[in-house]
Amino acid sequence: MQRRVVLAVVLALAVVLAACGNDNNGKKAKKGAEKSTAAGEVTLGQPLKIVLLAEKKGESPAAIPNFFDGASLAVADLNAKGGVGGHLVDMKTIPAPLDPARAETALLQAFDEKPAGIIGLPASAQVVPLAPKILAGGVPVVLLSAAGTAFRGAQAQGSWAFSIRPRNAGVASDVARFVMDDLKAKKIGLICVNNPFGTTGCDAAEKVVKDKGGQILARRTNEPSATDLTEQVLAMKDADAVIDFNFPNPLGVVANQLVQNGIKAKHADGASSGLAVASGSVKGEAATNLYGVDDCAPTEDQRSVAKDFSAAFKAKNGYDPDYAAAEAYDSVMLLAEATKKARSTEAAKVAAALRTLQYEGLCDPNYKSDSEQILHHQSYFLTFTATGERKVVRRFEVPDPGASSTTTTAG
């Protein structure tokens, strides 16, 4: 009996000691996760895990492959150099359709993966209804859409939501400044697609025009699928310039109807202009009369980082990269840099690092989080030739409304 008691005590002690030993090993491993090598490289205890919420080609009618192709190239580039923190980067893609209910399911699936960061939701129609879930998610989400109305002011600061796209209202204000300062227009007509993108764009442009002493000659709206904008275009006949925040199809209709009606006003739009001209629906005088904007110009950028990216992307995917591919690429790189800076794959530490990180990427030589956690602060003005080639006029900065900065231009 005594022997049995002694044996039991010895066994119990052995179990306790073994458990302590495991715990110590675990602590050692955890400490090891954040240690730096002699060369300054961070060694992480586990791989950097990223979830991409975007659709690949064919996953829905609206799916475009550019986001996945851009992010995949970034992961391949990182892993070719040994990954991050001594581990290969692990990216999981979950399709996030435009339908908000299904996008919500995709977002919840992404949270379940417990990644260090999520990249995705390319449409503001997805982001706006999901904003409360993103804010409570506990994982930094780098949004691929300019969802300006979803996260504003104090709510945005310190939250889990970051945006890789420049502020929509900021771009719209800069387009209005460009039209008034560079094109010397005073009487302005506004055409806005009937959705938050068009309305916020026109509101911001109207404010700039009025602040600068210009005159809003007419303001009109149209449906996203409109194929006839006769009334809207005729209302612009005495304008010096028409600022148009529209989708590519109606933008093409406006551009052509302005010419057909002999209206000589200059025509300025956002990123849709490049898509409309590239489709071939806007050409000749309608194209030379058009000014556009793009978030990113990786194929025109002369920096070696952009040239290398463009060449590698085209070689891998068979088409030239656009802003969507480049911003997805930059998003992966930003999360990798934030992880290195945080010396951890813990979501909260990665988010904190993203808030203070400065990074030279493809689309912005100086990515940094602003008062609403928008990371990207520049875009490009474009012109087009009669045959549809685009030309970058100049780069411009999209200021942070929370900072006392003004618009500056760069070459």
Place this chain on the structure above:
Amino acid sequence: MPKFIALLASGTAQGAIVALAALGFLLIYKATGVVNFAQGDLITLGAYLAVWTTAELGLSWLPGYALAIAAMFVIGVLLERVAYAPLRGRSVHVVVIATLGAALVMRTAIGIWQGTRPKYLTSPVASRVWRVAGAAVALQRVVIVVVTLVVVALVLWVFQRTAVGRQLRAVAADRETARLYGVRVNRLSMAAFGTSAALAGLAGVLIGPLGSVDQNLGFGVMLGGFAAAILGGFGNLIGVVVGGFLLGVTEQVVGGYWVRTYKSALPFVLMILVIAVRPQGLLTRGAGERL
């Protein structure tokens, strides 16, 4: 005055396209009793097929358009075989849901085949303008109206003067009795789906050059076509065509002078008014049934 003429021309062209879509609805409805909610995506597919034949196969516009419209006829027949024939005899609601499913499949297939970037459909008159009393009218819109009037006249002739038309009217009146009299209702429903898809293809080919071709091209037209079919009483061929033109002119002319911001809602306001006041449709005789 130039503004009125420009708006009237726009409204007439828009109405013509809506009338083509409504005719497509009506043909299938008469032959099968089903409302085909894939009509909008058939319009889009027709435009994409024309882009493919002209821009990718390198055909000039006339054979390119003709090939696209012929292909649409075949696609319509296939649609009948896949989404209607296996469900014949089932509730109309089941068939309607099947047409919605077919629309989603078509939309996804277009996305995989052509991508989501807008495409451009060439036209020999795309950039030409006709000046009428100081108004600039795009020649493409004139072409739309002329082609639609010719097609409507042709369809009316087929309906009123040919054996196929008589059979179609017999099926619309009483499908089972028509079958007992030897009308081949299955062939007729295949022909109706094929012709309806060809009309949708024609609509896509006509509106494609006005802007760019994207996946939403046909959706708004389909809604307008549905409203026009209700205005016309969903049985009266002339009524449906008149309904289409009325909707286009109302949206462009009334919406061009008043209620500009909400002008896209005007056709549907008109539709609701007709349902409330004259549920049998504008040109249909007899007492209407309240919905």
